[in-house]
Structures are given as structure tokens and as C-alpha cells.
Amino acid sequence: MLSGVAKRYTSLFLKSIFIISLFIFIIQTFLVYHDHIIGSWYIFKVSSTGLQASLTMTSKIVAIGAILIWFFQVTQVKDIAAAMQNAGWNKKLIFVMLSTMQLIPQMTSMMNTIADAQRSRGVETEGNLITRMKSFVPMLGPVVLTSIEQNEERVLTLESRAFSNRQRPTLMVPVNKTKADYLLSWIIIIIMLGIFYWGVFK
Template identity: 75%
Template sequence: MINQTNIIKRLYPTTKVWLVIAITLCSVFFSGYLFQYGVFVIGLILAILGQVTGKYLSLFFKSIFLVALFIFIIQTLFVYHDHIILSWGIIHVSNTGLQMSYTMTSKIVAIGAILIWFFQVTEVKDIAAAMQNAGWNKKLTFVILSTMQLIPQMSALTATIADAQKSRGVETEGNLLTRIKSFVPMLGPVVLTSIEQNEERVLTLESRAFSSKVRPTLMLPIKKTGMDKILSWVIIIAFLISFYLGVFK
């Protein structure tokens, strides 16, 4: 349910979606890379306001930062470009390579940072309620929400099975080779348990009249406030002005 004590978490989900869409489109179409890298700082400020700073930084540096760093290194050092600055064996550093690396990684950083912030300050059940309020087809809503929850559910399931395997004497910690060996025995239980959970989920949905054409009653009613409407229009207008100045000027 929407947090009533925090100004960011209290916002209606679609208000935050407008902000995510605006920043994503600006990151894709704006030239250069300063704005795109700056989105990380914007996300950090919003994360501080939303009281999720630790989670925001942890997820960013464990995922987006590593991907961007890997792409930057490969694109800069190992992909051949014109205007070579430094060359040593298979390593080539050029102005073109640096510019392309900045452009590619900045967009990844911008989009990844704002998405991480959004999912840290917006609960899945609030997203579901907003979709139902908007009149979305409940089957489509279920598919989207299931996709959002897939990775956390699989991570939790894998951790549970790893603990069970460890209690049976299977080595799950150590060097890379040991981890690879322990991963293979877990594949079977993970797949079979996932299939079993899908069957249980289907039975649960049918027991709750999921196939019924009657509009369901929301257990977590959420409503847009006047602040949400004002902020939505401010974001849209600011985006249109920024997009025009950044792309057509």
C-alpha cells in the first residue's frame, strides 16, 4: 500500500511513471552524455527523499555500474576505431572509442538509475492497483506483474534450495569451480519447484474467480491527489520543453 509518511512513496504510481518516461526519453534522444550521467545524481536525490538511499546505491553498483564499466572497457580498449591515441597489442584507445563509450554507458546509467529508483519507491501491489484503476485488462496486468516479480521470486527460491542443499552436505560456497559444481544439482529442484508453484498459482487465481468478467474490488484502494495531478502536468510540460530545446534546437 502507498506509504503515507513519505512524500515520494506517497505519490500515485503513474505520477512516478511519467517521470521515468520523461527522463528515459530525454536520455535516449539528447546528444552528449552529461545529462545522462547526471540522472544518477537525480536518482540519488530522489532516493534520499524516498528514504531508500542504501538500496538504490547497492543495486546500482551491483548491476548497472558493473555492466556499464564492462561495456566501457571493451568499447574503449578492444574495439578498433579511427584516431588512435594509444595502441598496445590488441588494446587501442581512440577519441572515437571514448566518445562512443561515453554515449553508450551514459544511456545505460541513466535508464538503469531511474528504473532502480522507481521500483525502490513503488510497491508492486500499488502498481497493480493503479493498473486496475486505469481499466487495464486483468490478464495483461497479471502478466506484467508476474514478470516484475519473476527475478525476486527465483532469487528467493534459489537461496532456499541452496540452504537445503548445504544442510545435506553439498558445498555451495568456495571458489568459482565449487560454485559451478553446486549450481548443477540445484537446477532440477529450481525448475520442478517453479512448475509446481505455477500450478498452485493457477489454482489460487481460479479460486478467486480470476476468469470472472465482474470487475474485482480493490483490497488496497489508492487514489490520485491534487498534488499528483499537478506534478504529472509539470513533468509532461517540462519534458516537452526540454525535449524541444534538446532535440530541435
């Protein structure tokens, strides 16, 4: 809410992490059980062990997923790349990480473009589940071929910009850290060390 992305964040969270967590919670609750049965419905049984295992697993998924969704809602990819370069990371490692971050948005945009092209040719891409599945399978081929073609273009673009050069590149996006950034970094390091100490020695 303080970041100003509450509406967009909530919508994305409910469409992704919440659905996955709810599905895993239901499956774990009814499939993992032992002697301590606390409830039953037809052939399904709920035990305290299964309920505890479900809460543990889904809480971890929600915690990690919620943080990642919020992080990418308030941070642009170019700022992440600039911060990594400013910290002296290997540019090949930066490229691999950024490519992974951009993979899903690029595939989604590509799927939408191909779906629009198929609709313009009279192919039904909307309707019930069966109709969508029938239209989804023919789109896989163009998506894979387009991805391969884009990778080749990306390699040529990187080489034209002297990606393989060993010299340090010039930062086009400046990253200016304030005292609050350094203070927050030290606070996070101290907290992580405390969690590590507590988990190992307690």
C-alpha cells in the first residue's frame, strides 16, 4: 500500500499465488493424513498432520511468492541490471538472470500477438475450455520458432554492442545510493545473520 501498487499487486496475487496455494493446500490436507483424524467427508479424511503440513507448505509459497510479486511491481528490470553492473557482477551472469526474468513477460506478449494473428484469420481462440485448448496447441509451434529466432537476433545485437569485450561497460542508468540504502542493507544483513544463528545453534 505504501508503494502505491496495492490494487495491481492484489489482482496479480489472487490470479497466481493464491490459486496455486489454495490448490496445494486442499490436495495436501486430504491426501496427507495419519492416525489423528479431526474430520472426514465421504472418502476424504483430514488429520492434524496433513493440516499442519498444508499450512507449512502453503505459508512458505505465499511468503516467497508475495515478496517476489511485490519486488517486480516496484522495481524495473533496467534498474536491477544497473545495480548489478554497479556492484561489479559478471555481465554474462547478469544477462542470464535478466533473460530469465523477462522470459515469462516476453512469452505472454508473444502468445497474445499470435492469438491476435490467428483471430484475424478466423481461428476461434476464445470460448469454453475445450475451444481454448484446441487453439492453444497450434500456437506452441510459432511461439517456439519465434523464441529461437529472437535468441539469434539477441546474440547478434549483443555482439554488435561489444558484449564479449572484457572492459567495464559504461552505465547508462545511474544508481545513486543514499544513507538510507546503506542502513537498510546493514539491517538486512544483521537480520539474516541472526536467523542463521538461530536456525543452526538453537
